Amino acid sequence: MQLSATPYEERLTAPRSWWLISFLVGVSLALILLPFGTLPLLGGLVGGTAVAAVVASAYGSPRIRVVGGLLIAGEAKIPVSALGAAQVLDAEEARAWRTYKADPRAFLLLRAYIPRALRVEVTDPQDPTPYLYLSTREPENLAAAIEAAREAHA
Numbered sequence: 001m002q003l004s005a006t007p008y009e010e011r012l013t014a015p016r017s018w019w020l021i022s023f024l025v026g027v028s029l030a031l032i033l034l035p036f037g038t039l040p041l042l043g044g045l046v047g048g049t050a051v052a053a054v055v056a057s058a059y060g061s062p063r064i065r066v067v068g069g070l071l072i073a074g075e076a077k078i079p080v081s082a083l084g085a086a087q088v089l090d091a092e093e094a095r096a097w098r099t100y101k102a103d104p105r106a107f108l109l110l111r112a113y114i115p116r117a118l119r120v121e122v123t124d125p126q127d128p129t130p131y132l133y134l135s136t137r138e139p140e141n142l143a144a145a146i147e148a149a150r151e152a153h154a
Contacts, residue, residue, distance in 0.1 A: 007065075007066065008067075010063065012061060012062050012063075012064070012135060012137070013061050014057065014061055021056070022049055022052035023052075025048050025051075025052035026044070026045045026050075026052065027048075029044035062074040064134060066149050069081070069152070071132075076107055079153075080146055080149040080150045080153060082123060082127065083121065083132075083146060086121075087120075088139040095115075097117065098117075098133060102133075103130050105129055106131050106133055107122075107132045109134045110133060110135055112135075114137055117133055117134060117136060118134045119131055119134075120132045
């Protein structure tokens, strides 16, 4: 398998506030278990924090990659040859595309804590998905990587 000309990888890490909330979930569980003694209290603090942190990390940290002629966004794997024009969305335009301009058939890798996004047309006639909406902190770099991969695999 040939790698793309400009490999791209980004992890959409969860914001710091989610980690604070994970700790507060552990504190809450510890307070619930306080009447049962010190050991259950510590178990609740550690266990509750760990479980909440795993959930925050699993949901809050998807990866976007362009490699080997594929765009891999979360669970989706799309060949770059099936993609059309990429549109960089600023915060206002990204909000519009995830609300009133959104198509229910579109693939959304949406993270509300990331204000910018990239909208990529899907040109495959067999695919009912009209476009991909990808929350990203670096939409210009992602668009360039998709274009470079498309040219490398044309």
